[in-house]
Amino acid sequence: MRKGRVAVVGGSIAGCAAALAAARAGADEVVVFERADDRLQDRGVGLALHNDRYAELEAAGYLDAGMPWVQLARRPWVVREGTARAGREIGVLPFPFRSYNWGSLWQELRNRIPGVVDYRTGAAVARVEPEADGAVVRLADGGEERFDLVVGADGYRSTVRAAMYPDTAARYGGFLAWRGTLPADRLPAPREAFSEQDATTVAFPGGHMIVYRIPGPGGRGTDVNWVFYTSPPAAEGLRFNDPATTHPRAATAELTRRQHELVEEHFPPYWQEVVHLTPAESTFVQPMYDMAVPHFARGRLALLGDAASIARPNTGSGAIKALQDAAGLERALRSADSWEEALHAYDTDRTPVGRATVELGRSLGRAQVQETPEWAAMDQQAIERWWQEAGGGYGFGGQALRR
Ligand SMILES: Cc1cc2nc3c(=O)[nH]c(=O)nc-3n(C[C@H](O)[C@H](O)[C@H](O)COP(=O)(O)OP(=O)(O)OC[C@H]3O[C@@H](n4cnc5c(N)ncnc54)[C@H](O)[C@@H]3O)c2cc1C
Structure with a gap:
């Protein structure tokens, strides 16, 4: 049990899980500083959690079986062929994932945080200053507080990370x-074009789009979630080099036109319609970044979730890794006799996982987007071999949680 005061910067998925970890490990006081006002914006997007990783995290008390989800099972890969309405299936890979609505996942974690945790909204942290036996959190409104441990769960542009590794930024x-x-x-007809348990992947030269069902907002009804990956035109790509100025909703008329051209040129008619029927206000563009820090803990500062490492979403493991980081932090805090020992154990446990996930993301990104194979020439055997060679056989959906 670690007594003392713990600050968590960021109150999204990683932040809620970190607050839960610190409270369970016995901290006297836990304060969450979340910059966003009131309730975090319901991002309304889908998240897919691997069945096995889900089961481990449910057992560890970080996920609730009662949350609405959709069970997925297969990942058919399809290409355009002549006038075939839903295209031609070139192969099927297993897809043992449960899909969730981001908003419900966040809300459930938020509800799970015990009432003793002080979750403050509209509380932007401007700077964190490490000290020998703690750290000072300086707020944008001028306030300051001292803590025994400060956990950075503040995402890909983390302020806590900047205090630990000023030269490490997302790339x-x-x-x-x-x-x-x-x-x-x-969804367009016919129903058989897209079975309930499918995460259909439409493959085209230079990218792919994965489509699967998720629970609707608040668990009401069912939505369809798609993610379309490709490189932007060279000139448009330049502006994403600086994550400090790039907003995830960075769609421009040029980028929208680019997507529509690719869909027209390469998608089977059914999947073209799926994209065209999607309301413009529920589409957005997210640049892909990756980053790994040398250590998840340094002095009395620790990082978790996207603040600690960012892998391309092709790994299907961003949320899983954040929750596993929190479970690892709880285990380390519970079992050690000092903050130093606990943070060393956390760092040793989680830093290699972060690095391996970033590497896997790069490899899967190359195989599925930047150096795509000749999809139409592939069959079941070829797609299975290609997936193994790309590294998809281990770590896709997250690594097993160490107990
Ligand atoms: C739009 C979107 C879609 C995603 N889709 C998937 C998916 O399909 N599958 C998957 O596995 N993963 C997905 N991810 C990634 C996954 O959600 C994250 O890896 C995981 O939720 C962990 O995020 P996080 O809590 O570390 O960071 P974030 O969700 O980025 O949260 C960081 C929080 O910190 C707050 N914050 C930042 N700076 C400060 C500050 N200075 N002071 C106070 N508060 C601050 C922010 O307001 C925010 O709430 C997605 C992420 C996003 C944003």
Whole structure:
């Protein structure tokens, strides 16, 4: 049990899980500083959690079986062929994932945080100053507080990380994800084109789009979530080099035109319609970044979630890694006799996982977006071999949680 005061900077998925970890490990006081006002914006996008990783985290008390989800099972890969309405299936890979709505996942974690945790909204942290046996959190409104431990769960532009590693920043990975959601009852006919348990992947030269069902906002109804990966035109790509100025909703008319051209040129008619039926207000563009820090803990500062490492979403493991980081922090805090020992144990446990996930993301990104194979020439055997060679056989959906 670690007594003392713990600050968590950021109150999203990683931040809620970190607050839960610190409270469970016995901290006297836990304060969450979340910059956003009131309730975090419901991002309304889908998240897919590998069945096995889900089971480990449910057992560890970080996920709730009661949350609405959709069970997925297969990942058919399709290409355009002549006038075939839903395209031609070139192969099928297993996809043992449960899909969630980001908003419900966040809300459930938020509800799980015990009432003794002080979760403050509209509380932007301007700077964190490490000290020998703690750290000072300086708020944008001029306030300051001292803590025994400060946990950075403040995402890819982390302020806590800047205090630990001022020269380490997220690096643009060279491609983008367009994301969109639409209500499942707006799907075009026929129903058989897109089975309930499928995460269909439309493959084209220079990218792919994965499509699967997710629970609707607040668990009401079912939505369809798609993520379309490809590189932007060279000139457009330049502006993503600086993550400090890039907003995830960075769609421009040029980028939207680019996506529509690719869809027209390469998608089977059914999947073209899925994209075209998606309301513009529920689509956005997210640049892909990656980053790994040398250590997840340094002095009395620790990082978790995207603040600690960012892997391309092709790994299907961003949320899983954040929750596992929190479970690892709880285990380390519970079992050590000093802050130093606990943070050393956390760092040793989680830093290698962060690095391996970033590497896997690069490899899967190359194989599926930047150096795509000749999809149409592939069959079941070829797609299985290609997936193994790209590294998809281990770590896709997250590594097993160490107990
Ligand atoms: C739009 C979107 C879609 C995603 N889709 C998927 C997916 O399909 N599958 C998957 O596995 N993962 C996905 N991810 C990634 C996954 O959600 C994250 O890896 C995971 O949730 C961990 O995020 P996080 O909590 O570390 O960071 P974030 O969600 O970025 O949260 C950081 C929080 O810190 C707050 N903050 C930042 N700076 C400060 C500051 N100075 N002071 C106070 N508060 C601050 C922010 O307001 C924010 O709430 C997605 C992420 C996003 C943003």
